[in-house]
Amino acid sequence: FDVEVLDSIIPLAPDKLEGREDDGVTTILCLGNDPFSLNRNDEHGLANQIAAKSGATVYNGSFTGSTVSAAYPTYNDGYWMDALSLSYLAEGICTRDFERILSAAYYSYDPDFVPTVEMLQDLDMNSVDIICIMYDGIDYIQKRPSDDPNDPYSIVAYTGALRTAITKIQEAYPFIRIVVMSHTFCHSIDEEGNFQNGDRTDLGNGTLSHYLQKELDVTSDCGVSWIDNFYGSVNEDNYLDYMTDYIHFNAAGQELLAQRFVDCILPAKQAAETE
Numbered sequence: 001f002d003v004e005v006l007d008s009i010i011p012l013a014p015d016k017l018e019g020r021e022d023d024g025v026t027t028i029l030c031l032g033n034d035p036f037s038l039n040r041n042d043e044h045g046l047a048n049q050i051a052a053k054s055g056a057t058v059y060n061g062s063f064t065g066s067t068v069s070a071a072y073p074t075y076n077d078g079y080w081m082d083a084l085s086l087s088y089l090a091e092g093i094c095t096r097d098f099e100r101i102l103s104a105a106y107y108s109y110d111p112d113f114v115p116t117v118e119m120l121q122d123l124d125m126n127s128v129d130i131i132c133i134m135y136d137g138i139d140y141i142q143k144r145p146s147d148d149p150n151d152p153y154s155i156v157a158y159t160g161a162l163r164t165a166i167t168k169i170q171e172a173y174p175f176i177r178i179v180v181m182s183h184t185f186c187h188s189i190d191e192e193g194n195f196q197n198g199d200r201t202d203l204g205n206g207t208l209s210h211y212l213q214k215e216l217d218v219t220s221d222c223g224v225s226w227i228d229n230f231y232g233s234v235n236e237d238n239y240l241d242y243m244t245d246y247i248h249f250n251a252a253g254q255e256l257l258a259q260r261f262v263d264c265i266l267p268a269k270q271a272a273e274t275e
Contacts, residue, residue: 005232006216009264010225012177020175026056026266027127031089032134034248035181035257036062040112044251049258050132054266059128061089061120064110068135069144069161073154080104084113086133087155090165093120094172125173132261133165134181134229136247137198137208141188146205146214159214166222178224179265181257182212184234187246195246199236227264233257 030036030047039045040060043052051058066084075082082088083104092098098121105113139158140146147159153167154160166178187195188203198208206214212230219226233256234242234249242253249257 006228008226016174026129028056028058028130029128030060030132032062033066034064034136035134037064046254053262068139069158070155073156080107087161087164090168094168128176130177132179137183137186140208140211143203146211159218163218180219181227182229184229185236185239233260
């Protein structure tokens, strides 16, 4: 079936850059989970491929297994992964207080977590031009609410946490362009271990495409760019070529996602680098 790709590419308003001196280097900070965190240290990693294809300086601030939403409305030390969810991560980046995030990183068994937090602590945010946010369908799979009609900023809802994070970054760093890359097609796994099509299976809070539409609504409300990977990159028809399992990407999938980002956000820079 022919589908319409729903990209919404919005340039940063020129007045947001008033008084800011251009250092001549495009610097990108990537935030997210497995699409960025897996293969982070080799050339196939998504952040590294974005750097290679664009010539930009790219920092990888992702955490494997983390989510957009938090599991609890207030922080619970017994569930330290919440400290690595998007709204808490944005809060740390904006306030420069990483104590809770660093503690969670030490609790983890992932050797990349602590160095990632330390990188974020040391990163001069005044040098950052673009923040690229991408999470896979983990919030859908973990049955997190897609939204809260009574509280658009609820951090336990997928869209509320995203809205909270974007708003905090915009307030703290108005000169940084925010780009949200959507999740792609994926499956969930039922109790018998069978794959369930994410576009057809409602796990309690809507199908995967429902989460996609909600994410688009938030980015439109906040005036930030949104790249549609669900229809425009890895979809139900081609996922076998780009995924290693029900949700993770192979090298070709990571390259496809990197190319989509560069084509949508930095086409002029890519052309200049390849001339």
